[in-house]
Amino acid sequence: MGTPSILWSITKKCFTVGVITLTVSDLFASIVPVRGASMSPTFNPKTNSLFDSLSDDRVLVEKLCLRNYKFSHGDVIVFSSPNNHKEKHVKRIVGLPGDWVGTIYDVVHIPEGHCWVEGDNSASSLDSRSFGPVPLGLVKGRVTHVLWPPHRVGTVDRKTSQNRVSSSSSASKF
Amino acid sequence: MRQWKIIAKEAMARASIIGKFLCLLHVTDAYVLSSNHVLGPSMLPTLNITGDVVLVEHLSHRLGKLGSGDLVLVRSPLDPKKTLTKRIVAMEGDKVTFSLDPTRSHSSRSLVVPKGHVWIQGDNLYVSRDSRHFGPLPYGLIEGKVFMRVWPPSSFGLLGE
Numbered sequence: 001m002g003t004p005s006i007l008w009s010i011t012k013k014c015f016t017v018g019v020i021t022l023t024v025s026d027l028f029a030s031i032v033p034v035r036g037a038s039m040s041p042t043f044n045p046k047t048n049s050l051f052d053s054l055s056d057d058r059v060l061v062e063k064l065c066l067r068n069y070k071f072s073h074g075d076v077i078v079f080s081s082p083n084n085h086k087e088k089h090v091k092r093i094v095g096l097p098g099d100w101v102g103t104i105y106d107v108v109h110i111p112e113g114h115c116w117v118e119g120d121n122s123a124s125s126l127d128s129r130s131f132g133p134v135p136l137g138l139v140k141g142r143v144t145h146v147l148w149p150p151h152r153v154g155t156v157d158r159k160t161s162q163n164r165v166s167s168s169s170s171a172s173k174f
Numbered sequence: 175m176r177q178w179k180i181i182a183k184e185a186m187a188r189a190s191i192i193g194k195f196l197c198l199l200h201v202t203d204a205y206v207l208s209s210n211h212v213l214g215p216s217m218l219p220t221l222n223i224t225g226d227v228v229l230v231e232h233l234s235h236r237l238g239k240l241g242s243g244d245l246v247l248v249r250s251p252l253d254p255k256k257t258l259t260k261r262i263v264a265m266e267g268d269k270v271t272f273s274l275d276p277t278r279s280h281s282s283r284s285l286v287v288p289k290g291h292v293w294i295q296g297d298n299l300y301v302s303r304d305s306r307h308f309g310p311l312p313y314g315l316i317e318g319k320v321f322m323r324v325w326p327p328s329s330f331g332l333l334g335e
Contacts, residue, residue, distance in 0.1 A: 016194055019194070019197045019198050019201050020193075020197045022201055022205075023196075023197035023200045026200065026204065069254045069255060080312075080314035081290070081314070082290060082291070082312040082314070083288070083289055083290040083291075083312075084289070084290050085290060085312065085314035111252070113250065113254055114251070135249075135251040135312060135315060136254040137249035137250065137251060137254040137314075137315045138312060138314045139254070
């Protein structure tokens with residue numbers, strides 16, 4: 001007799017919590033696990049070949065940067081892969097629109113609205129050196145803090161490599 | 175003292191209802207249905223130059239149910255703050271043949287749309303800046319499918335081809 005109304009109120013509560021969580025994670029910040037060693041030693045510094053999901057780093061991704069898409073050199077961002085929109089990657093911005101970035105073979109000009117991303121662990125990172133500049137519209141957030149494991153909790157700093165990037169923008173700050 | 179407590183409690187209850195409503199509004203706008211004001215000549219004669227209000231649904235592109243001929247709202251690869259409305263001409267794996275400037279020459283180029291990308295073009299090929307200029311568009315930049323026009327009232331109705 002009372003069970004339909006209890007079920008209904010539980011459903012309503014779950015729905016409300018779900019909607020609020022989705023909104024907060026879309027507009028403010030969310031917590032994501034980082035898989036792989038492409039950002040070692042910043043994330044996942046231990047290079048086990050077998051990563052169990054409990055030992056992956058968890059990071060805080062802020063979404064407020066998506067209001068005006070203003071990024072700086074050295075920001076770590078989360079973006080959808082240009083080749084597969086269902087995959088998300090975590091890499092560091094090395095070049096902003098208008099920059100010239102030096103790779104092994106040539107110097108690439110970053111077009112308007114795009115950025116050049118690279119993993120901190122150059123040896124095992126699939127990044128802009130393979131799939132080219134990434135449109136800024138694919139960026140889903142900026143990583144600000146490491147939240148897990150507890151002994152490495154802290155802010156994620158900006159790291160720039162001045163010797164490879166020629167920046168034309170005077171607004172770059174670090 | 176007790177009056178302030180009652181007032182504060184009621185204010186919190188009202189604020190939480192408004193907060194929950196705004197969250198529902200955001201989820202509907204981003205994941206279900208939203209409206210968009212479209213301007214510009216690049217989609218003539220389908221869309222007017224002076225501006226139409228269209229309804230955009232955000233379900234098809236998440237379910238992978240988009241195909242050639244669909245009108246889509248995409249984030250511009252040249253400026254992430256702008257959105258464009260264009261038509262999908264080819265999906266990944268398809269071969270697309272196009273000429274950069276239909277007025278100038280009859281020469282055309284062909285290429286195969288790479289994995290994870292689509293080829294978009296405006297219906298008005300003479301003034302549209304689309305995949306013919308900035309290349310194949312990553313699927314992740316698609317925001318939704320335009321399916322209906324609601325303003326101006328004289329052109330109210332479903333859109334599509």
